[in-house]
Amino acid sequence: MIDLDFLIDAFKWFHQHPEKSFEEHQTQNHIATILKQQGIDHTKIANTGILVEINADHPHYPCIGIRADIDALPIQENSGVSYASLHDGMMHACGHDAHITIGIGLAIRLNELADRFTHRFKIVFQPGEESSLGAVKIMDSHVMDDCTIVLGFHADPTNPIHTLGLSHGAVAAAVDHFIIDIEGVGCHGAHPDSGIDPIVAATAIAQGLNTIVSRNMDPFHATLVSTTRISAGNTWNVVPSSAQLEGTFRTLDGNDRLRIAKRIKELANGIASGYQCQSKVEIIAGPPAVVNDATLVDVCRNVAQTIGYRVVEAERSMGGDDFSFYLNHAKGIYIKFGTGIGPSIHHDDFKVDPACILPFVEYMIQCIIALDQ
Numbered sequence: 514m515i516d517l518d519f520l521i522d523a524f525k526w527f528h529q530h531p532e533k534s535f536e537e538h539q540t541q542n543h544i545a546t547i548l549k550q551q552g553i554d555h556t557k558i559a560n561t562g563i564l565v566e567i568n569a570d571h572p573h574y575p576c577i578g579i580r581a582d583i584d585a586l587p588i589q590e591n592s593g594v595s596y597a598s599l600h601d602g603m604m605h606a607c608g609h610d611a612h613i614t615i616g617i618g619l620a621i622r623l624n625e626l627a628d629r630f631t632h633r634f635k636i637v638f639q640p641g642e643e644s645s646l647g648a649v650k651i652m653d654s655h656v657m658d659d660c661t662i663v664l665g666f667h668a669d670p671t672n673p674i675h676t677l678g679l680s681h682g683a684v685a686a687a688v689d690h691f692i693i694d695i696e697g698v699g700c701h702g703a704h705p706d707s708g709i710d711p712i713v714a715a716t717a718i719a720q721g722l723n724t725i726v727s728r729n730m731d732p733f734h735a736t737l738v739s740t741t742r743i744s745a746g747n748t749w750n751v752v753p754s755s756a757q758l759e760g761t762f763r764t765l766d767g768n769d770r771l772r773i774a775k776r777i778k779e780l781a782n783g784i785a786s787g788y789q790c791q792s793k794v795e796i797i798a799g800p801p802a803v804v805n806d807a808t809l810v811d812v813c814r815n816v817a818q819t820i821g822y823r824v825v826e827a828e829r830s831m832g833g834d835d836f837s838f839y840l841n842h843a844k845g846i847y848i849k850f851g852t853g854i855g856p857s858i859h860h861d862d863f864k865v866d867p868a869c870i871l872p873f874v875e876y877m878i879q880c881i882i883a884l885d886q
Contacts, residue, residue: 531585581616608668678827
């Protein structure tokens with residue numbers, strides 16, 4: 514059995530040793546050390562990840578996958594906790610230290626209970642979630658291909674501990690990135706008539722993109738388009754020859770995702786042409802939306818109510834999570850667990866109340882028992 518003190522000690526170590534995406538070497542080694550001490554077999558995957566397999570000697574059993582992400586963020590911590598980050602400019606500001614600890618707790622409990630289950634389990638300690646590419650690397654390794662169900666979870670500072678956010682449908686957005694290059698003709702700032710100003714076109718495009726959500730999208734659908742960078746020129750008296758815009762768009766619906774990409778291209782190309790400029794639009798696809806399986810939500814909600822957890826509707830976020838890549842191959846659920854009300858994730862004062870960890874591990878075990886029936 515595991516106790517709260519064991520998990521809290523592990524959590525504090527991970528909090529003190531945050532590492533950026535795909536550089537989680539200390540994290541990987543410490544996870545491996547704990548698993549070895551507990552007698553749990555594991556392998557290293559995706560360079561800095563860890564895979565635990567339970568009941569691997571029963572290959573005919575169906576498989577349930579569990580994802581715990583392990584990377585941190587380039588943020589200087591200002592939380593004031595006694596176990597603050599020891600790595601300057603890095604912080605577990607998204608709760609992945611708690612996710613790692615929950616994953617370890619689940620590995621220990623599933624290993625203890627292995628004989629009672631008719632499923633195999635794969636727990637993946639995934640690197641690089643903040644890069645939006647970590648899950649792709651795991652899926653490219655094919656270790657999760659045989660999972661029919663995938664379980665994910667995330668720290669939620671908008672709710673107290675012993676509270677879960679569970680919702681049907683999309684709970685996190687598809688995250689896409691656009692880059693628009695504008696080509697004009699450079700000239701002296703005193704003679705703009707001798708050139709073609711790409712800055713005028715770029716600013717007009719930025720304003721045009723702001724109309725997509727208000728004029729092209731269903732007002733009952735959550736969508737977002739943000740131009741986050743405009744770059745042009747390098748001095749005060751020269752009209753530059755080029756400009757570049759960059760930004761993101763977020764959607765919860767697949768058709769909305771396609772429509773916004775189409776409108777960005779139409780607006781950028783049309784407006785640029787109207788200002789006698791040439792344009793090139795690049796759409797860089799990120800993770801799709803995280804969409805919960807309705808049956809799994811019902812099972813997990815019933816378990817929560819049975820053991821006394823409070824359940825609320827999960828806040829639908831326009832932030833993304835690469836957990837969605839697993840959902841391209843298996844049905845799954847993304848559970849938000851209350852960590853104590855406080856500053857939002859990605860804030861330098863974000864903190865997790867570690868008292869939430871062991872109860873959530875036991876809750877997840879009960880969900881797995883229900884799914885194993």
